Amino acid sequence: MPSQNSSQSGRSPQRQRGxxxxxxxxxxxxxxxxERGYDATTMTEIAARAGASIGSLYQFFPTKESVxxxxxxxxxxxLYARMERLLEHVPGWDTNELAGxxxxxxADYRKQHPSFVALQEATGSxxxxxxxxxxxxxxxxLCQILAIHAPKLAAGDLRPAAMVVQQLMKAATALQNEQPATLRQSAQTQLQRALALYLQELASE
Known part of the structure; x- marks a missing residue:
């Protein structure tokens, strides 16, 4: 169920129907x-899209920010659930498997949650x-994952390394819309190879 632990939330639903x-x-x-971006979207549009009255929307979400x-x-x-599953399996994976x-x-997460990207890019909101x-x-x-994969890596180097890995993961999402598909797949393979080489270097330090 979607989280209702918002500082701006209205009434929390108590029944299944709610x-x-x-x-x-x-x-x-x-x-x-x-479709419209965060700034251009209105509460009226959200209610209409859901086939609900504006009053019903305000009952649960008093502002667009709370939605x-x-x-x-x-x-x-x-996203955290996905990362938890990754963390559990890291000890059994080699460098190539971890990179993949x-x-x-x-990439899969952002594809399945497109509004995450739209909201994250709503500058200043x-x-x-x-x-x-x-x-x-x-x-x-990522720091926890790297600490398992590269146990000899100095503690002070974990955060910077995690930032690099995070940027490479984000780069994979930027390739999702590239055409033709054969070119995209080749680029994704090379990106995975680059990440694997970086992870291998970290583990050898």
Missing amino acids: RERVAALLSAASACFV AEALMLDHAEA RLIRTF QPSLLGRTIRQRMRDY
């Missing part, structure tokens, strides 16, 4: 943010501020 209504509202908001915050928190939990998993994890917090949490996970 939870389904909130899920429908957030799904509609997600589509609007992707976006609930979406971002929901997106964040989904890291590349696919973030509450969603973009939450996006910064999520990025920092991602680096925390």
